[in-house]
Amino acid sequence: MGTIEGEGKERILKELESIVGSEYVSSSREITFLYHWDFVTAEEPGRCDFVVMPSSTEEVQEIVRLANREKIPVIPWVSGMNFGGICIPRKGGIVVDLRRMNKVLEVNEDDMYAVVEGGITWGDLKGYLEKHHPNLRAGITWSPAGTGVIPSYICYGMLDLGFIGGTGAEFINGLEVVLPTGEIVRVGSCMCTNYWLGRAPLPDLVGLFIGWDGTTGVVTKAGIKLWPNLPRKDFIIIADTVDTGVKIFRKLAKAGLGIVDMCFLNYVWLCSLQGYQEDENIPFEPEKTGGNDFYGLITITAYTEKEMEAKSEAIMKIVEEEGGLVADIETVINMFSENERENLLTLTNPPIHFYGVWNFSRGGGGEWVGSYISSRHVAQYYEIAISIAKKYGKHACMYGRVMFGGHHWIARVNINFNKNDLEDVERARKCLMEIDENVRKLGSVIRYKAPPWAKKRNLEKANPTALELIRKIKRLLDPNGIMNPGHEI
Amino acid sequence: MREGFTCQVKCMNFLKKSLEKYLPGKGITKRITPDQLELKKFEDLEHYKDVLYFCGKCGQCRYVFQEAYWSRVCPSGELKKFEAYYLGGKKPSAMGSFKR
Secondary structure, eight states: OOOOOHHHHHHHHHHHHHHHOGGGEEOOHHHHGGGSSOSSSSSOOOOOSEEEOOOSHHHHHHHHHHHHHHTOOEEEESSOOOSSOTTSOSSOOEEEEOTTOOOEEEEETTTTEEEEETTOBHHHHHHHHHHHOTTEEEOOBSSBTTSBHHHHHHTTOOBTTHHHHOSGGGGEEEEEEEOTTSOEEEEEGGGTSSOOOOSOSSOOGGGGTSSSTTSSOEEEEEEEEEEEOOOEEEEEEEESSHHHHHHHHHHHHTSOOOEEEEEEEOHHHHHHHTTBOOGGGSOSSGGGGTOOOEEEEEEEEOSSHHHHHHHHHHHHHHHHHTTOEEEEHHHHHTTSOHHHHHHHHGGGSSSBSOGGGGTGGGTEEEEEEEEEEOGGGHHHHHHHHHHHHHHTTOOEEEEEEEEGGGTEEEEEEEEEEETTOHHHHHHHHHHHHHHHHHHGGGSSOEESSOOHHHHHHHTTTSOHHHHHHHHHHHHHHOTTOOBSTTOOO | OHHHHHHHHHHHHHHHHHHHHHSSSSSOOOBOOGGGSOOOSSOOHHHHHHHHHHOOOOSGGGEEEETTEEEEOOHHHHHHOSGGGSHHHHHHHHHHHHHO
16 A cells, blocks of 8 residues: 555545535645644654544544555544654545544533544533533543544543542443444444443453554544532642652552542652743753652542541541652642633643643654553653653653553653754664663563554564454454554554 | 641652752753744845744644544645645645755
8 A cells, every 4th residue: 555646546535525524625735745744743754645624423424435445545634642653644545534523412411421523622512611511520631622532532542530430431321433454343331322421241352443543444433431520739848859759649649539630740740831942941850959759649539628628637647658749739839920820720630731741842742662561660661761862852741640540651752852853863762772771671661542653562472363364353243454554563 | 638738848849959950951941842942024035944844743832722622623624625825734834945
């Protein structure tokens, strides 16, 4: 498979136009080139032949049928924002931009779930819930409002309710998917009822589309869990090192305090959040300059004031016992100027309102080594990452979350770079590869939303029978290999 | 609660100290974020180059958080839908002009 030229291209363009209307399909360079790279990472750009914007499942189905008949790659696309380049078209073909499918179709307040279309973004979802169902909330990643909801969920995104609900994948009750061969399938409880309330008790086929990075079908609808929007309180926790911080978080996780979110940053990312641009002035080892290197943010919810007070007291006691410092965020926020306060408070209520979290002020580039990990290895992971990053003259921005009651953690190291400086891009790429190579030796590290080179490394020591099963499933679902080629597991 | 309160005061003191230490010239001396840049009109293209490269195509410009609600706000993007009509698409086109 490759890019399409000549008469064949004209014919396919006309067919796509007949499916979605001529205003929603393009093969012109000035339109398609914006889908060739994700604009953030250090991954090489790709190339597509067409961009098409369907408005319904049936239109997606017709597009996929056409692609399967012609053996043309299909790349599902919502916002193109991720740190692994997983929607970069690697072998040409049709980018199916789902942004017109951005509606909330149903909210069931009793069973607390919503059914949404595949192209919905955080801004769309949250805007809808705030207006129509303010007593409910969704789990949201720490990302801008334009980020796609379904890609975040099916790629194991870490949500701000991750401590009670797990990864985005666990928030999915069911899916409607257009398979690579053009059939429409519903998986989860919606396969045999109109209620999208969960994945039990039948075989859990949702897994056929989770963690596959868009290589097994195009998700057109999803049932997602919602949660009560209870009064909340946020705390900042400070520890001198990541090691100490991990110990504090581990103890908090086991205390049963109704915590809904536990995340942490290192000093460098804290500086990014505050918009510091002069990174040469940020110390590589903050603890050696009298600073601290672990900044936690935890959120609790409670039904009554008394309950909130009791939980707050327990949190403060535990943190102090373990040698950390703690303050509620309302108090901390008063230290900042008025316009900064508004920005920083969005961290407790994503989607975020500003891009400092990705540190775009330094030239717009950023890529991560983002990993699922045992809490036993988080501190070592960080030590490895900062020492390698320092060798390349880079600061390692650490960000992590404690997931699902503390059963597993996510640790992520971002390396920033200037997109306008090719040497800097190359340096960042080498730095990321070296970090990845070394942190994998810790044992529990598995990368998620990984670019193709890291995906291969992920599976080097995988169980061969499991790998063969993955290949068989892929062949069964996508016999012509059209779905997001180049990004296969 | 008394222990917690002491801890909170310590935490506040530490944060204050760290800001004092790094802001006024010893460590981080300058805070520049895109919204603090002075965007003069009718300058040479070179003047705007850095501003364009701040963009990470994050999509923030497509939405606004106003009066407690998130809403879509980009007129050209909402009209034509393709990425090229949102600011995140217009900026790369502008970047191209610097490379010519």
